[in-house]
Amino acid sequence: MTTKWTRDQMAARVAAGIGEGMVVNLGIGLPTLVANHIAPERDVILHSENGVLGMGPAPTAGQEDYDLINAGKQPVTLLPGGVFFHHADSFAMMRGGHLDVCVLGAFQVAANGDLANWHTGQADAIPAVGGAMDLAIGARKTWVMMEHTTKGGEPKIVPRCTYPLTGLRCVSRVYTDLAVLDITPSGMVVREMAEGLDFAALQACTGAPLIR
């Protein structure tokens, strides 16, 4: 009997992978949860592309200030030492390779590290990209945090992305509710699996060959 990792357990795994002193950008959605699992005594500096370094947790109820928001437009706080800057500087931090890690959600990740996370490509969908393409190729490491399969049970780890691409060969690690996978030159390597899951079962719901 496999026990899937909860969203918080996934977030705790990502947080454990982040080293002391790293500058990290957490994407909108699931990756936002990672912030809750970084112990306050650790010096991990969170970047938000709308113009904050040193972002703190959500304010207590009634203390929201909507001039201080994250990329998801949610109210946040600023830690001591935190700073503000304009958009061109913010993206220079990304594009210039100054961010250690960005953690992004995804529709699909391909075996070679290609990422699709901005558009379903459906004719009636309104496309929106935000900073996803800049983040995917700009941070030193791009990690993905997502459910292992779609709601319908289809693999989200695929031989080739069928959704429109965000970036080519940019993902180096994938955290799902079933496993932690590293994308290496020799293939997709399983680093950790959920309790009760065996390799064959993981491979069966993964669209790319896995290496033990």
Add this chain to the structure above:
Amino acid sequence: MVDKIVATCAAAVADVHDGATVMIGGFGTAGLPNELTEALIAQGARELTVVNNNAGNGDTGLAALIGAGRVRKIICSFPRQTDSHHFDRAYRAGRIELELVPQGNLAERIRAAGAGIGGFFTPTGYGTDLAKGKEVRQLDGRMQVFETPIHADFAFIKAERGDRWGNLTYRMTARNFGPVMATAAKVTIATVFEVVALGELDPEAVVTPGIFVQRVVKIARSATIGGGARA
């Protein structure tokens, strides 16, 4: 005497012409200069090209400008939000053209315009639909895409404090696109909550030097209302 202070938003936007390209600062609702945009709605300019990170929130400001049918084209990175119904309707009805730009490219294309740069190569977007048809080159061992500057006739930005020379400071993440947009427009119009005498702004803390600003309008202070977030 240099005095860039203008009495009202209406006076500040009076010469925006039909067909103008207007940059509007703001990310989500932080830094959205809604007072200027509302004045532009009243002024009546049409066939506008608007540059903003988003495409309007709720029923005010840029959302209302789009709802009033004044925007022919929008250049932005993230139009689709929980409260972008005016844009969504116009887009689905084919009444508005969308140029979707990765957010960092948007900021850098604006910066390039303001800095007199004719274009730049960046790895962002290489191999994606948003780079289709664009010149590519291998530089520093990476494939990169040529991006062109975005110039504007007007920039509307929301700042915190300003003086009659147009020097500006901002408030927290409401800064966002303001400083880069200010550099890229022929006429930059900033709203401020406080006008101070020359010398009162700490010169070490001025974010936008007045050279980039043509008009400053004092508006009544009001707290930014949230918007655009997922429920």
